[in-house]
Amino acid sequence: MMWMLTTNKDWDSLEEKFDWVQDMEAVPQDPVHHAEGNVAIHTRMVMEALQQLAGYKRLPAQEQEILWAAALLHDVEKRSTTVHEPDGSITSKGHSKKGAATARQILYTELPAPFTIREQIVQLVRFHGQPIWAIERRDPARTVIETALMVNTQLLSLLARADALGRICDDRHDLLYRIDLFEALCQEHDCWGKPKAFKTPNAQYHYFNKQGSAPDFVPYDDFGATVVMLCGLPGSGKDTYVRQHYKDWPVVNLDEIRRAHKISPTDKSGNGTVVQLAKEQAREHLRKKRSFVWNATNITRQMRSQLIDLFVTYKAYVKIVYVEVPYQKLHVQNKHREAVVPKNAVDKLVAKLEVPAPWEAHEVSYYIKD
Structure with a gap:
């Protein structure tokens, strides 16, 4: 049986049913990056853009439902992180991480989803900005390899594209170009739509927990207990x-x-x-x-x-x-x-x-x- 967050996807119905959707109406966004207006307007535009993407239309129905839910929830915690800065700008630092925790809580306690589906949605919310910023990280390769262990990078890229298209801004072309680079990085490091395969469990652990380690390095297994x-x-x-x-x-x-x-x-x-x-x-x-x-x-x-x-x-x-x-x-x-x-x-x-x-x-x- 296919899981769905809700069968009625009409926006008015979503606002009536979920208080966290209602909250989006009162959350402003910086006009430089979101000239469309508040979080509710942006979220609706993202969901509409997502459903128009050719990649989304080709997905199995269950993956479409996962992405749709992630799009609805991706900015859920801008309500608690939005700040009017002294220079007049509006920021929402940390909204992705906090939003992921809220998504997990909602999908565990209120609207139960199977574990694997829930965690895909949670990680899509957590990393929805990653495709835009991955190329600027200190170690872009490690960034995409780690991200791919947590979430399907193909689904993540679709969400990021919808996020870029579902707004009014002057740098949309640059945002989409950055997502192209993210996809290229994932393909280069063999983690596009799948986790990178490490040769041993210790090789994976060593790569993520030892500074300067290479993904193809295989340490000697010298374990005690x-x-x-x-x-x-x-x-x-x-x-x-x-x-x-x-x-x-x-x-x-x-x-x-x-x-x-x-x-x-x-x-x-x-x-x-x-x-x-x-x-x-x-x-x-x-x-x-x-x-x-x-x-x-x-x-x-x-x-x-x-x-x-x-x-x-x-x-x-x-x-x-x-x-x-x-x-x-x-x-x-x-x-x-x-x-x-x-x-x-x-x-x-x-x-x-x-x-x-x-x-x-x-x-x-x-x-x-x-």
């Missing part, structure tokens, strides 16, 4: 996953450490103590080159990167396993946990969730029960 890092919201089923797949492995479990020391999950200062105790357990395993599971929420990239840096220091092979269940089931399962997390605290974590990227560890897998 394997660390399986669980990642998921409270109630997603991480403990069950461990019992089913790693029942004979040692487990560093932050919830168990909290219970042993009678520290609440909402105790911020106490959580620092929990993490330090957990890291010491991990170091003991790593020193003995003993594989183990790290079982905690790990919902942000910053949380994960600090731990992965520690594990890799001991030459560990790191595998992230992201676990997810539907939003309603999440709250049901959380209620039946031994350490129940308050509902409002879970919802705050949902808003902060950053699904692991494929390049964050040597291996990243997704265990999803849609």
